Amino acid sequence: MSDEKKYIDDLRRDERYSFELQRKGVNKNFYDANRMLLCPECGRSFNLFYSRAKLCTGCPSLVRGCELARCTHCHTEFPLRNFMSKRSTRMTANYIESVIKRYHHTFGERPGQ
Numbered sequence: 001m002s003d004e005k006k007y008i009d010d011l012r013r014d015e016r017y018s019f020e021l022q023r024k025g026v027n028k029n030f031y032d033a034n035r036m037l038l039c040p041e042c043g044r045s046f047n048l049f050y051s052r053a054k055l056c057t058g059c060p061s062l063v064r065g066c067e068l069a070r071c072t073h074c075h076t077e078f079p080l081r082n083f084m085s086k087r088s089t090r091m092t093a094n095y096i097e098s099v100i101k102r103y104h105h106t107f108g109e110r111p112g113q
Contacts, residue, residue: 035048038083
């Protein structure tokens with residue numbers, strides 16, 4: 001693991017969410033939901049938000065605050081609590097759920113189809 005990666009992992013959430021991100025208008029919840037995870041099965045990294053948008057489309061659990069992550073490489077599902085606190089897991093799942101519900105409402109699609 002590179003020194004830069006170790007340093008980033010050691011920073012608290014508020015320290016990683018820099019003033020520059022705030023200035024650009026990046027929502028703190030989006031920042032958390034857009035994190036990179038490491039799959040415990042295959043060891044490859046993937047983006048949580050991309051995984052939810054691409055692999056979980058059509059799953060009814062997605063719009064009910066699912067607290068699982070799904071690897072984009074090997075399709076293994078595992079709990080987000082392996083990477084985040086219980087509170088962060090719930091907040092991230094709720095945020096992703098709200099974005100997807102808003103998308104379905106805007107484009108007239110029903111979740112889970």
